[in-house]
Amino acid sequence: MELLKQRIRQDGTVKGTDVLKVDSFLNHQMDIDLFEEIGKEFKRRFEGCGVNKILTIEASGIGIACIAARHFHCPVVFAKKSQSKNIAGAVYAARVESFTHGRVYDVIVSRKFLGPGDRVLIIDDFLANGAALEGLTDLVSQSGAQLAGAGIVIEKAFQPGGDRLRAKGIRVESLARVKSMSETGGVEFTD
């Protein structure tokens, strides 16, 4: 998605070799006009897939998922991150080990809001090591819902998550795939 790549080049900041800060338009301040274009592009890519529910994860996936959902005319469910929840039975839960943040947490979704009748599109802002996305696909499996695929805004293609999930047969559509980046050389994309 060219508009997105331009924006990353213009307003993204690289820290070290693997931190890409896009907090001015994607995950702290959010540019809703850009989100609208992102939502349309997800719709174009997953048109005809019968998506009737979007699943995302708090916090920074929620805005993108909600704007995209307008184009799919379906509800959004956001998975919650929890380190100690006492709600066994009422939720689907999956353990996620975040390499980025160096912590382990559970992602949980109420059983009321995902089930065998659902055809789910997962949406998230970033895909790097894939731990969060893997947790979300696990929740979908547990619920008996079908997974249409995952729509990701920025994939760090030099990290292993995207390839590992595709190798499992999951359709992953990333709107910008970063091949490499550096503080001096900026961001390079792959197709």
Add this chain to the structure above:
Amino acid sequence: MELLKQRIRQDGTVKGTDVLKVDSFLNHQMDIDLFEEIGKEFKRRFEGCGVNKILTIEASGIGIACIAARHFHCPVVFAKKSQSKNIAGAVYAARVESFTHGRVYDVIVSRKFLGPGDRVLIIDDFLANGAALEGLTDLVSQSGAQLAGAGIVIEKAFQPGGDRLRAKGIRVESLARVKSMSETGGVEFTD
């Protein structure tokens, strides 16, 4: 907002005397068609106020704020909840004591995204004791931005937050104001 009140009566669940569960359409599963009507209503109420930025707080305010922002044609900034951040200097921070969840946390916003040029509408899903909203208004004050007001989806009018903030001169617009509620009697609204 009649559509919202109907939905709360129909799908909301009261637990005890002060928990109103609306997780099937507002803050876990999110009904985007309803959010669209909520966004239009916030726009109607704050039309002509010169709003150029919406401020909300993770996680459940984000979806509503993003859908509403389409009507204001402005970006959204979401404040982050943090219990131990080491980012002094780069952020505005305010201490929030949550009665509902029995914990204390900081709300933080990067200084890059709020400043004297901004006219801010705060949007959130719930207002009860007002601690979170007070924290957000504090961030706006610190930044030198002007506060246009606060748009709240559901106010528990039997709790003191709304009245306390209005007494400070803050314009608080709540789309559904709950006067009282009980497990057997359901939800009653006030105007």
